[in-house]
Amino acid sequence: MDTLLIRQNLTRQGxxxxxxxxxxxxEFSHLLDGEPEKVSIVEMxxxxLMRQIAVERLExxxxLGSEPGKDVRLADSMDKFSPEDQKAIMEVTMQVDEMEQTCARQADKNRSLALALFDQSSSMIHYLHDQVKPKNTTAYSANGRFAKAPKGAPMVSGRL
Incomplete structure (x- = not known):
């Protein structure tokens, strides 16, 4: 196994x-600023980038000699490297793992904020809909026009 290629791959991942x-x-700052167009650009x-990281991991x-149905872990292959290479690979692996955890925490914050904003928007839409909806349900027909007034004797006012 070429340790240089493995270290370069891990460095690229980091x-x-x-x-x-x-x-x-x-993305978090755009979420806070309420800029959905910019959020979608960053999301793309x-x-x-996630796709590229996945490709690096597959490489x-x-x-490491992984085959379909048989995954090989880097930690399981460490005994194939010299002690110096093991140390260098472990350092890079620890940095990658630390950045992965940092990204996971930030992604969770983004998810929480996005869900909170979604809930807030949904609540506001329901509130506005309830405010616009007529209180008297017999005032309008199903197609939005005035319902026919009930036929009955109208009250007459004036002189006879």
């Missing part, structure tokens, strides 16, 4: 996770 964290922070970039697994 850098991608740093970019991911910055994008998540940007996030999805593409690492193939370097």
């Amino acid at each position: 850098k991608a996770l740093h970019v991911l964290h910055h994008l998540l922070m940007e 970039a996030l999805q593409e 690492l697994k193939s370097m």
Whole structure:
């Protein structure tokens, strides 16, 4: 196994996770500012970056000799490397894991804020709908026009 390629792959993953964290922070600020158009643009970039990270992980697994139905973990393959390489790979792996945890925490904050904003918007829409909806349900017909007035004797006022 080529330890240089494995270390380069892990380094690329670490850098991608740093970019991911910055994008998540940007998404959070757009959520706070109430800018849904900018949130969707950042979300598209996030999805593409996640796809690229997944490709890097698949490449690492193939370097380690993973086959369909048989996953090989990096930790299980460490005994194949020299002690110096093991130390270097573990350092990079720990950095990647730390950035992964940071990104996961930020993504959870973004999710919570997005759900809270959704709930707030839904509540506001229901409130406004209730305010606009006529209180007298017999005033309008199903197609939005005035309902026919009930036929009955009208009250006559005036002189006879």
